[in-house]
Amino acid sequence: DADVTQTPRNRITKTGKRIMLECSQTKGHDRMYWYRQDPGLGLQLIYYSFDVKDINKGEISDGYSVSRQAQAKFSLSLESAIPNQTALYFCATSEREAGDTQYFGPGTRLTVL
């Protein structure tokens, strides 16, 4: 079984809809991250969480919110989806120390029409 899982893997939705992307991990890591990937732009950090009570904005948090329901779960929400949020979204986890390797989920491809 994969250590970092994401659901759904693919989603097509319409402008204005609320969407939630879920991430679960069995690695026991404290730190979790959400990234989006757009062609030519690499990975951009949306939000990150260093433990259940810690939530931090990344480079591109506008239009997104997150919830850290448990150590193992970190959800990303788009309150009112817009077409320029069409992208590939990755969840990642890492251990406590700064600079520790991040382990990525398989990605969620989101299309907003």
Next chain:
Amino acid sequence: ILNVEQSPQSLHVQEGDSTNFTCSFPSSNFYALHWYRWETAKSPEALFVMTLNGDEKKKGRISATLNTKEGYSYLYIKGSQPEDSATYLCASTNTGNQFYFGTGTSLTVIP
């Protein structure tokens, strides 16, 4: 915000050729430099993490070096094989605990 840059953006090499890519990063408040391998339709997989100036890491035919004073890292692939075709990402971590990724180098190895 850190500015991590990778070059070249893409390259094509013949099977058996050796190749290398560059990752440059701001050297101030540096903590660690990561290299990832990202195959199409998969998620990035960690290759190396380096923290000290002069660090060198090796995994099979792939190796990496780190220069924290001048802010660059090289990734080398010796005797490229078609299965090496992927995008190679680097990421720099500063003492503020955030990862900043470059846009990657896309490698295609031609059989």
